[in-house]
Amino acid sequence: MFNPSRDQARQFIINAWHKRRQATPATPLETLAADLIDLHPEYHALLEADDALTNEWTPEHGETNPFLHLSLHLAIEEQLAINQPTGITALFNQLLACHGDRHEALHVVLDCLGETLWRAQRDAQPLDSNAYLDCLRRAAG
Known part of the structure; x- marks a missing residue:
C-alpha cells in the first residue's frame, strides 16, 4: 500500500504543477493533479513558492491547506472512478445536476469527506463510509 509522507505528497503535487507549467510529460495521476490545480488559481503562487514544502496552513488562522484540499480532490476523483x-x-451525479457545475459539486463532496475524516480522527475510528454517503445524500437532497 502506498503511504507517502507529508513531504512526499506535497512534492508530488508541486512536481505535477511544475510539469504542467513546463509542458513536460507527466503520468496520468500527475495530469489529473495538474488539472485540479488549474481549477484553483489561488494556489498557483503557493505551489511555486520556495517554502511550499514547509509552510503550515491552519484553520485557526483562517487558512486552507492547499495540499490537503488538492489531496482530497484527488481522493474524490479516485472514488468516483471506481x-x-x-x-x-x-450521488455525485445528483449533486452535479443540482449545482450544474462539476467543480462546485466536487466541493460539496470534499466538504462531506473532510467532515467524515475529521470525525474519524477525533474519535480514533476508521472512516465511516455510511456517514460519508449520508452527508452526500443530505447535500443532494
Whole structure:
C-alpha cells in the first residue's frame, strides 16, 4: 500500500504543477493533479513558492491547506472512478445536476469527506463510509 509522507505528497503535487507549467510529460495521476490545480488559481503562487514544502496552513488562522484540499480532490476523483464507496458516483451525479457545475459539486463532496475524516480522527475510528454517503445524500437532497 502506498503511504507517502507529508513531504512526499506535497512534492508530488508541486512536481505535477511544475510539469504542467513546463509542458513536460507527466503520468496520468500527475495530469489529473495538474488539472485540479488549474481549477484553483489561488494556489498557483503557493505551489511555486520556495517554502511550499514547509509552510503550515491552519484553520485557526483562517487558512486552507492547499495540499490537503488538492489531496482530497484527488481522493474524490479516485472514488468516483471506481464508485467506492458504492453509490458515490450516483450521488455525485445528483449533486452535479443540482449545482450544474462539476467543480462546485466536487466541493460539496470534499466538504462531506473532510467532515467524515475529521470525525474519524477525533474519535480514533476508521472512516465511516455510511456517514460519508449520508452527508452526500443530505447535500443532494
